[in-house]
Amino acid sequence: MITRLMKDNGTxxxxxxxxxxxxxGILPVKAQTDSFVxxxxxxxxxxxxxxxxxxxxxxxxTTKASPVWPNIDARLFYANLRKNLLHPEKxxxxxxxNFCGYAAITHILIKYRPLVFxxxxxxxxxTGQASFPDKTLQPSERIRQAVGTLKRKGELDVLHADQLWxxxxxxxxxxxxxxxxxxxxxxxxxxxxxxxxxxKFNRMLRVLGGFKTKSAGSDLLRPFKSNFYDYITSxxxxxxxxxxxxxxxxxxxxxxxxKLRAPTHFIVLYEMYKIDDMIEIKYWDYGLKxxxxxxxxxxxxxxxxxxxxxxxxxxxx
Amino acid sequence: MKKINYCCILLLLAIWASSCAVSSERKSAAYYNKNKLAxxxxxxYFDTLYSQQPFSAGFTDRSFKYxxxxxxxxxxxxxxxxxxxxxxxxxxxxxxxxxxxxxxKMATKMKEIKCLWLDKSSFYIDNKKETVTFFSFKSVLVDKxxxxxxxxxxxxxDKPIEHPAIKARVTKGELVKINDLVYFTIANHFR
Numbered sequence: 001m002i003t004r005l006m007k008d009n010g011t012x013x014x015x016x017x018x019x020x021x022x023x024x025g026i027l028p029v030k031a032q033t034d035s036f037v038x039x040x041x042x043x044x045x046x047x048x049x050x051x052x053x054x055x056x057x058x059x060x061x062t063t064k065a066s067p068v069w070p071n072i073d074a075r076l077f078y079a080n081l082r083k084n085l086l087h088p089e090k091x092x093x094x095x096x097x098n099f100c101g102y103a104a105i106t107h108i109l110i111k112y113r114p115l116v117f118x119x120x121x122x123x124x125x126x127t128g129q130a131s132f133p134d135k136t137l138q139p140s141e142r143i144r145q146a147v148g149t150l151k152r153k154g155e156l157d158v159l160h161a162d163q164l165w166x167x168x169x170x171x172x173x174x175x176x177x178x179x180x181x182x183x184x185x186x187x188x189x190x191x192x193x194x195x196x197x198x199x200k201f202n203r204m205l206r207v208l209g210g211f212k213t214k215s216a217g218s219d220l221l222r223p224f225k226s227n228f229y230d231y232i233t234s235x236x237x238x239x240x241x242x243x244x245x246x247x248x249x250x251x252x253x254x255x256x257x258x259k260l261r262a263p264t265h266f267i268v269l270y271e272m273y274k275i276d277d278m279i280e281i282k283y284w285d286y287g288l289k290x291x292x293x294x295x296x297x298x299x300x301x302x303x304x305x306x307x308x309x310x311x312x313x314x315x316x317x
Numbered sequence: 318m319k320k321i322n323y324c325c326i327l328l329l330l331a332i333w334a335s336s337c338a339v340s341s342e343r344k345s346a347a348y349y350n351k352n353k354l355a356x357x358x359x360x361x362y363f364d365t366l367y368s369q370q371p372f373s374a375g376f377t378d379r380s381f382k383y384x385x386x387x388x389x390x391x392x393x394x395x396x397x398x399x400x401x402x403x404x405x406x407x408x409x410x411x412x413x414x415x416x417x418x419x420x421x422k423m424a425t426k427m428k429e430i431k432c433l434w435l436d437k438s439s440f441y442i443d444n445k446k447e448t449v450t451f452f453s454f455k456s457v458l459v460d461k462x463x464x465x466x467x468x469x470x471x472x473x474x475d476k477p478i479e480h481p482a483i484k485a486r487v488t489k490g491e492l493v494k495i496n497d498l499v500y501f502t503i504a505n506h507f508r
């Protein structure tokens with residue numbers, strides 16, 4: 001199988017490199033999923049980052065509690081961090097939270113910037129702050145007390161590294177939707193305090209990952225594209241595609257008379273192709289990739305924003 | 318023109334009045350007790366199929382005509398429904414080797430008792446994972462247009478859970494205990 005994949009790709013990569021890619025979930029079998037890592041040198045750089053990230057984690061004392069985060073269980077924190085690095089597709093925003101934007105960004109960040117993510121989260125854990133070229137994350141006392149205490153969020157209850165990361169991002173990045181609610185209160189993870197609008201989402205991608213992004217659409221108006229299918233498939237060839245969607249059209253039901261025409265959710269799109277009159281999509285959200293059919297009409301109703309990460313700016317970070 | 322406007326207003330008022338006149342009594346423990354046999358049969362079918370491969374299922378429409386099935390593996394979720402592509406759904410059923418006879422019985426039973434959605438859900442108590450089965454129905458006993466848009470969700474436990482967090486939810490009225498292993502809640506979402 002591996003030999004066949006190597007032949008298909010036409011690049012003489014070694015078996016270890018393939019295994020590393022398998023770990024990272026970036027096997028370049030389909031152009032749509034891997035158009036971001038375009039060259040061998042980029043791939044080698046990514047493998048190197050992943051190795052360094054794992055080494056950083058291996059050097060940690062996983063029993064040592066952090067003085068900054070009183071409610072974090074060190075064992076749960078490190079187990080969560082290791083799982084994230086090995087399986088970035090399993091990142092889960094948790095039940096009933098507004099963390100979808102942060103989860104989608106984290107999924108991409110771990111996949112393509114594992115070292116940046118690991119350094120940042122370990123710095124937050126040990127010192128309570130992490131620096132990026134254009135921003136320093138320094139969560140407040142309210143957040144430091146809240147992390148480790150979230151309940152009734154499904155698996156997120158025991159994912160203390162994810163709680164730290166999502167709550168920190170939600171506090172540190174604010175958009176116009178958060179203007180009336182800046183201070184965290186228990187339960188705000190489900191409320192407008194944690195919400196993410198399209199421009200805030202794109203800003204987070206640029207600041208945290210140093211990614212170059214191209215976007216179409218907005219919080220209110222859909223992208224001005226005559227054919228969404230053609231546009232999105234062309235973007236899948238150009239890079240990593242993230243979409244801002246109305247989730248009511250992802251899981252449609254006819255039980256309600258009224259559907260709010262507004263975006264509600266962020267997903268990472270992996271594949272899109274036509275099957276007869278239908279469109280099959282494969283996307284990531286809630287810790288899994290999903291494969292489903294959708295009509296052209298519903299595709300138009302579904303999408304409000306499309307962001308393409310075209311390349312990474314390595315020098316910047 | 319004015320006459321038409323008056324007629325429209327009168328018609329709307331009539332619809333509103335008739336919708337108010339319809340009993341909007343919610344389902345309760347009595348509903349479970351009355352349909353216990355059918356619900357337990359449905360649970361048996363669901364658990365049998367779920368043990369082959371985890372999934373959730375339901376309907377996409379008010380007339381209970383189109384089925385949707387979401388099959389979950391450790392890395393991928395397949396969502397297909399009969400409204401868009403029966404072939405894809407059957408392909409998925411075949412792929413995971415579900416017992417077609419039990420699946421048919423489950424689908425028939427769901428339709429019979431108007432179960433909108435069935436699934437399993439996990440939560441954590443003192444860092445320990447607990448999994449429950451849940452079935453969702455429309456909350457009102459008589460389903461008419463303009464009635465309450467909420468859902469009656471039956472929750473089935475595998476073993477009794479005695480924990481202050483659960484007791485607190487019962488006290489608050491978020492959960493209603495039917496017996497040690499069955500609870501119900503009135504929710505805003507059916508899944």
